[in-house]
Amino acid sequence: MNRTDRLFALLLEIQSHPRITAGQLASRFDVTKRTVYRDVLALMEAGVPVAGKAGSGYAIEEGYFLPPVTFTREEALMLSLGVNAAGRQFDAHYRRAARSAEAKIRSVLPPGLKKEIAYLLGSINLYSGEQKAGSAVTEALEKVRRAVIEGKRLVFRYYKRSGDPERPMVRQVDPYLLANFFGSWSVSGYDPLRKDIRMFRLDRMDGVMVSEMRFERPKKFRPELLYRDDPSQEKEYVVRIDRSLHRWVKEQPPYRIVRTRTDAKHVTLTIASSSQAQVAAWTLRWGSGAEAVSPASFREAVRATAAAISRLYE
Numbered sequence: 001m002n003r004t005d006r007l008f009a010l011l012l013e014i015q016s017h018p019r020i021t022a023g024q025l026a027s028r029f030d031v032t033k034r035t036v037y038r039d040v041l042a043l044m045e046a047g048v049p050v051a052g053k054a055g056s057g058y059a060i061e062e063g064y065f066l067p068p069v070t071f072t073r074e075e076a077l078m079l080s081l082g083v084n085a086a087g088r089q090f091d092a093h094y095r096r097a098a099r100s101a102e103a104k105i106r107s108v109l110p111p112g113l114k115k116e117i118a119y120l121l122g123s124i125n126l127y128s129g130e131q132k133a134g135s136a137v138t139e140a141l142e143k144v145r146r147a148v149i150e151g152k153r154l155v156f157r158y159y160k161r162s163g164d165p166e167r168p169m170v171r172q173v174d175p176y177l178l179a180n181f182f183g184s185w186s187v188s189g190y191d192p193l194r195k196d197i198r199m200f201r202l203d204r205m206d207g208v209m210v211s212e213m214r215f216e217r218p219k220k221f222r223p224e225l226l227y228r229d230d231p232s233q234e235k236e237y238v239v240r241i242d243r244s245l246h247r248w249v250k251e252q253p254p255y256r257i258v259r260t261r262t263d264a265k266h267v268t269l270t271i272a273s274s275s276q277a278q279v280a281a282w283t284l285r286w287g288s289g290a291e292a293v294s295p296a297s298f299r300e301a302v303r304a305t306a307a308a309i310s311r312l313y314e
Helices: 003-016 022-029 033-045 073-089 092-107 111-121 136-150 223-227 243-251 276-284 296-311
Strands: 050-053 057-060 152-158 169-181 184-191 196-201 205-214 235-242 256-262 266-273 290-294
Touching: 003 022, 003 033, 003 057, 022 033, 022 057, 033 050, 073 092, 073 111, 136 152, 136 169, 136 184, 136 205, 169 196, 169 223, 235 243, 235 276, 243 266, 266 276, 276 290, 276 296, 290 296
Parallel strands: none
Antiparallel strands: 050 057, 152 169, 152 205, 169 184, 184 196, 235 266, 235 290, 256 266
């Protein structure tokens, strides 16, 4: 990276991460702190209002805007693909915002690059489903999104897979995070009933209402901590599968595989999970090509389910 490119990237980095330190910038750009000091001085001499002092990091004064940005082909493609994919996943309000953002991106591209990006967008697609207008999930999504932004508690009826489908529970949550997993939306936050953080799927929610009760998300909240299984709740389950299936199992590995043992005809997997029911359902999807081995309760659960399925066809 030449110095001109580095100065521009340095400015973007400081604007994106106020109070970033010289040491962090040096690590980011693989240069010395002395080089960072010289680059920051060059920005200041060029009229960029960089503020900072020892120990507190750098920041750009509020109200400073960069001149129009020139995108490379790869940057323009990634931005266009990203807004297209995100727009399909959200409700109508954000789909319109995505189309507007894409139009603005294209408007600053030179004619030759516009044609190239249009061709590439027709050749590369990030598709993970699309929310249908008027669907129950879309209606819930709009309200959950508003509750997250405004910091208000949600009240809704919730259908648990293990519960009575005719009698859903009334639940509440202070929504900390709205997330999309493989096309399915979920909201996570503080559940006053369980007095803990819980996750709820939007497609299992009904009658969603945004209450007037406000909350503040804890400063120590970290989204990545929600998706780590608690090792203390995990158990190990052993499943033996036909070797011919192993390739397809590896495409979508079940939970966390802690050990694999292979012989002439089979591959034996030791799976760690906090849900026996989910591992049993995964085992049954492979039909006679997979056998639940241990523990005994797991083997019995799979056997009982298989027997119940068999009785349907007697």
